Amino acid sequence: MPLILETIVTTLSPEGALHLVPFGLIAEGDDYVLAPFRPSPTILNLDADPYFCASSPRDVRVIAGAVTGRREWPTVACDRIRGRRLADSFGHAEFAVTSVEADATRPRYRGRLVHAAAHAPFIGYNRAQAAVLEAAILSTRLHMLAPDKVMAEMRYLAIAISKTAGPREREAWDWIEDKVAAHLGTEDRILADTDAARDGEASGVTC
Ligand SMILES: Cc1cc2nc3c(=O)[nH]c(=O)nc-3n(C[C@H](O)[C@H](O)[C@H](O)COP(=O)(O)O)c2cc1C
Numbered sequence: 041m042p043l044i045l046e047t048i049v050t051t052l053s054p055e056g057a058l059h060l061v062p063f064g065l066i067a068e069g070d071d072y073v074l075a076p077f078r079p080s081p082t083i084l085n086l087d088a089d090p091y092f093c094a095s096s097p098r099d100v101r102v103i104a105g106a107v108t109g110r111r112e113w114p115t116v117a118c119d120r121i122r123g124r125r126l127a128d129s130f131g132h133a134e135f136a137v138t139s140v141e142a143d144a145t146r147p148r149y150r151g152r153l154v155h156a157a158a159h160a161p162f163i164g165y166n167r168a169q170a171a172v173l174e175a176a177i178l179s180t181r182l183h184m185l186a187p188d189k190v191m192a193e194m195r196y197l198a199i200a201i202s203k204t205a206g207p208r209e210r211e212a213w214d215w216i217e218d219k220v221a222a223h224l225g226t227e228d229r230i231l232a233d234t235d236a237a238r239d240g241e242a243s244g245v246t247c
Pocket residue numbers: 046047059061062063064065075076077079080081082083103107173176177180
């Protein structure tokens with residue numbers, strides 16, 4: 041399997057409307073392939089104007105927000121292409137599409153790097169951010185997965201949230217939990233149980 045980088049991809053419609061969504065960029069030699077499932081506004085935008093930007097958000101709420109109907113995040117103009125990048129990012133990369141592999145389900149747009157820049161120091165990995173990323177991807181596949189599998193994965197990911205999240209990661213997690221709970225038709229929240237179990241452990245109470 042190739043290396044895949046999870047990013048926030050931004051494209052512009054011919055009218056200039058911004059479209060901001062998380063996408064995995066698939067490494068292929070020196071290029072990165074963007075592969076959106078149909079139907080997709082990203083596909084329409086790329087077919088009209090073959091440029092895209094990928095940003096690495098500092099705030100993981102951007103990723104959770106994009107898959108829970110919260111897509112209004114500050115952006116600024118790109119440096120070399122017609123487009124916009126996430127304002128609050130570790131860095132961003134601007135790509136020109138050099139070829140398209142047509143496909144009825146998932147076309148592949150091969151992006152050649154035009155420009156890249158760093159914007160903020162990256163100090164360290166955070167398990168809660170990784171857990172939000174995984175949960176966000178999970179939340180886009182609910183229609184394909186059995187409820188037991190979804191619950192098992194969410195329970196595991198909640199451990200990292202309970203142990204290592206800051207306020208932004210908790211809020212991002214809550215947005216995903218609400219989406220998953222609505223899909224499964226439950227009022228219960230996994231993180232509340234995980235926190236309670238941890239508090240019990242800390243005070244010597246066995247759960
Ligand atoms: C981290 C992450 C990576 C994703 N990668 C892809 C991807 O590579 N291809 C895809 O079609 N959807 C991917 N998704 C789901 C899309 O973000 C989501 O379905 C989005 O609405 C699709 O964009 P569109 O509105 O342009 O169709 C990903 C979601 C997350 C959270």
